[in-house]
Amino acid sequence: MSNQAFDRMISIIKSFLPSSEKLPSNYYETKKLMKGLGLAYEKIDACSNNCMIYYGSQVNDMQCSICNFPRYKPQVGKGKLVPHKVLRYLPLTPRLQRLYMSSHTAEYMIWCDNYRDSSQMVHPADSEAWKHFDRVHSDFAIDARNVRLGLCTDGFNPNRNNGIPYSCWPVFITVYNLPPSMCMKTPYIFMSLLIHGPKSPTSNIDVFLRPLVDELKVL
Ligand SMILES: [Zn+2]
Numbered sequence: 047m048s049n050q051a052f053d054r055m056i057s058i059i060k061s062f063l064p065s066s067e068k069l070p071s072n073y074y075e076t077k078k079l080m081k082g083l084g085l086a087y088e089k090i091d092a093c094s095n096n097c098m099i100y101y102g103s104q105v106n107d108m109q110c111s112i113c114n115f116p117r118y119k120p121q122v123g124k125g126k127l128v129p130h131k132v133l134r135y136l137p138l139t140p141r142l143q144r145l146y147m148s149s150h151t152a153e154y155m156i157w158c159d160n161y162r163d164s165s166q167m168v169h170p171a172d173s174e175a176w177k178h179f180d181r182v183h184s185d186f187a188i189d190a191r192n193v194r195l196g197l198c199t200d201g202f203n204p205n206r207n208n209g210i211p212y213s214c215w216p217v218f219i220t221v222y223n224l225p226p227s228m229c230m231k232t233p234y235i236f237m238s239l240l241i242h243g244p245k246s247p248t249s250n251i252d253v254f255l256r257p258l259v260d261e262l263k264v265l
Contacts (some may be wrong), residue, residue, distance in 0.1 A: 049073040078212035084140030090257065091117055092241075094130040096250040101257060131142065135257045138219060139265065141236045142193055151234075157225045159190030169226045170196070193265070196220040197238075201246050213246035215239075217255070 047055075054074045060069055070076040080086060091100040097112035098104065109116050118127040145151045158171050170176050180187035199217040203210075217239040220229055230232050241247050241254050 056220075084144065085136075085207075087136045087240075088135040088257070090135055091129040092131040092254070093117075094134045094245070096245060096247045096253060098253060099133055099256060100129075110178075131242060133242070133254055136236070136238055136240075136257065137237055139237065139259055142221070142265075145234075146191075154225060154228060155193075155221075155223045156190035157162050158194070158223055161225075169229070170194075170222050190223075194222040195262075198220055198249065212243040212244050215241040215247055215251070217256075217258070219240070 056069065056072060056076070057152045059066060060071070061199055063069065070079050075178050077086075092098070093110040093113065094115050097110050097115075099116060104111065107117065116130070118129055121127055141248050145155055161169070161171055167173065186192050197217065197219055199215055200214045201215045203212050204214055206227065219236045219238045221234055221236075222229055224234055238258050239254055241251070247254055
């Protein structure tokens with residue numbers, strides 16, 4: 047959805063609401079609100095051929111160090127430089143902090159500590175892999191507040207109806223501290239990365255996971 051379409055949609059929604067409503071008026075205000083809630087995202091330029099991202103020591107490079115593809119599209123006049131491809135990265139830390147900040151969710155973040163193995167497989171905590179992890183990393187397992195995460199991704203074509211080939215890959219994080227009734231619900235599945243197309247990242251997806259891996263190392 048374009049910014050203009052979002053603005054029009056917001057104005058229609060607002061027209062149905064009472065005059066005391068406090069909904070943001072446009073895309074810019076909504077973005078500002080989200081940033082204030084700690085739900086902002088970072089833009090990281092990437093090579094159009096998925097070789098590398100302009101991150102860390104390569105943040106100021108002007109072309110791909112592997113395939114030499116230029117970072118930016120040809121500049122028109124004195125206009126702003128526009129990158130060929132941009133990775134959207136949504137930091138995980140503020141989202142996890144919010145789970146512990148709210149009394150509605152904080153108590154469920156230690157659900158696993160009281161969970162007793164059921165005879166059925168209803169949660170990853172029932173799996174042998176989980177129990178093996180606890181045995182091998184007992185210093186991590188001893189504190190129920192330590193966060194256990196799952197990562198999943200899949201590609202889709204947002205332009206499928208138009209027949210335009212395009213592969214977009216969102217990367218999601220699931221929080222397995224939460225009980226089965228919560229961990230697979232939308233509010234607790236966090237989008238961590240949005241890898242735009244048109245080309246699918248396929249075997250180079252690890253290139254795009256770098257900011258997430260760096261953040262997980264700090265956590
Ligand atoms: Zn490249």
